[in-house]
Amino acid sequence: MKERHPAQYTVKNRCLYIALLEDLDQHNVDRIRARLDALIDECGSNELVFDFSKVSFMDSSGIGMIMGRYRRLLSRNGIIRAVGVNPSVARIMKYSGLYQILRPEFAEAGMREN
Amino acid sequence: MNEIVRKPAMRLWEMQVDDTQAREAAERPEAVHKHDNEVTLRFPALSRNESFARMAAAAFITGLDPTLEELSDLKTAISEAVTNAIIHGYRKGPGEIRMFLATQGMTVYVEVEDYGEGIFDVVKAREPMYTTRPQEERSGMGFSFMEAFMDTLEVISTVGTGTLVRMSKTIRS
Numbered sequence: 001m002k003e004r005h006p007a008q009y010t011v012k013n014r015c016l017y018i019a020l021l022e023d024l025d026q027h028n029v030d031r032i033r034a035r036l037d038a039l040i041d042e043c044g045s046n047e048l049v050f051d052f053s054k055v056s057f058m059d060s061s062g063i064g065m066i067m068g069r070y071r072r073l074l075s076r077n078g079i080i081r082a083v084g085v086n087p088s089v090a091r092i093m094k095y096s097g098l099y100q101i102l103r104p105e106f107a108e109a110g111m112r113e114n
Numbered sequence: 115m116n117e118i119v120r121k122p123a124m125r126l127w128e129m130q131v132d133d134t135q136a137r138e139a140a141e142r143p144e145a146v147h148k149h150d151n152e153v154t155l156r157f158p159a160l161s162r163n164e165s166f167a168r169m170a171a172a173a174f175i176t177g178l179d180p181t182l183e184e185l186s187d188l189k190t191a192i193s194e195a196v197t198n199a200i201i202h203g204y205r206k207g208p209g210e211i212r213m214f215l216a217t218q219g220m221t222v223y224v225e226v227e228d229y230g231e232g233i234f235d236v237v238k239a240r241e242p243m244y245t246t247r248p249q250e251e252r253s254g255m256g257f258s259f260m261e262a263f264m265d266t267l268e269v270i271s272t273v274g275t276g277t278l279v280r281m282s283k284t285i286r287s
Binding site: 003023025026027030033057059060061063064065067068087088091092095096 | 161162164165168182183186189190193194197200201251252253254255256258259262
């Protein structure tokens with residue numbers, strides 16, 4: 001079965017923009033993680049922007065992935081933002097404490113369907 | 115002389131299926147189906163079935179007219195349970211997952227069962243942020259999510275035999 005890759009990546013300067021195309025569960029997270037880490041290393045990113053506009057569902061696997069990337073970026077003072085977060089994904093982020101590590105102003109902007 | 119007897123590969127449609135329950139259900143449905151509505155799904159422990167499992171559950175309860183939030187709660191809990199079965203229960207290899215869904219009045223009952231490794235310490239496993247595999251960036255929040263987003267959660271596990279997760283949620287909309 002041929003499945004499309006669940007994300008699209010765009011690099012601008014040292015900012016890596018990740019347009020998530022599918023639900024963030026363990027299946028998709030496993031497919032995203034390796035490619036994302038390769039790109040982070042390749043372009044020395046210190047800023048990640050996750051675009052959640054097309055994501056209707058996220059579970060704890062998605063939380064784990066974002067926290068893991070946060071730890072990776074921590075050593076180079078990087079930041080992580082989330083945009084286009086829908087209310088049900090936002091609930092999961094709030095409940096898990098993920099909002100504490102996402103840049104809050106952008107997390108809020110995401111909630112307003114920025 | 116040793117003779118090697120080769121069993122022919124068995125095809126799905128040639129397999130002996132135990133349909134006792136199905137036959138009984140056809141004759142006396144009230145004896146087998148104890149809820150208003152119920153369904154049992156069996157599927158291989160493949161990660162791509164995580165989305166199938168939660169979408170099947172969402173479709174099953176549409177009749178109760180849940181809010182988007184309630185629907186999302188149920189989908190999250192099921193996704194966590196099925197993911198656990200795949201990455202922990204069947205860590206060492208393939209296996210089968212049984213998912214049972216039922217509605218009684220406005221309450222949804224869910225069972226997710228695997229026949230894999232089992233959990234050594236269920237109390238510890240249910241602690242928030244606890245994970246047996248931090249190196250793989252598991253957030254350790256699976257059971258916390260199930261607990262937070264459902265009304266009840268019961269975890270029955272035997273090492274070497276498997277794990278049964280039982281949850282319920284009443285739709286209040």
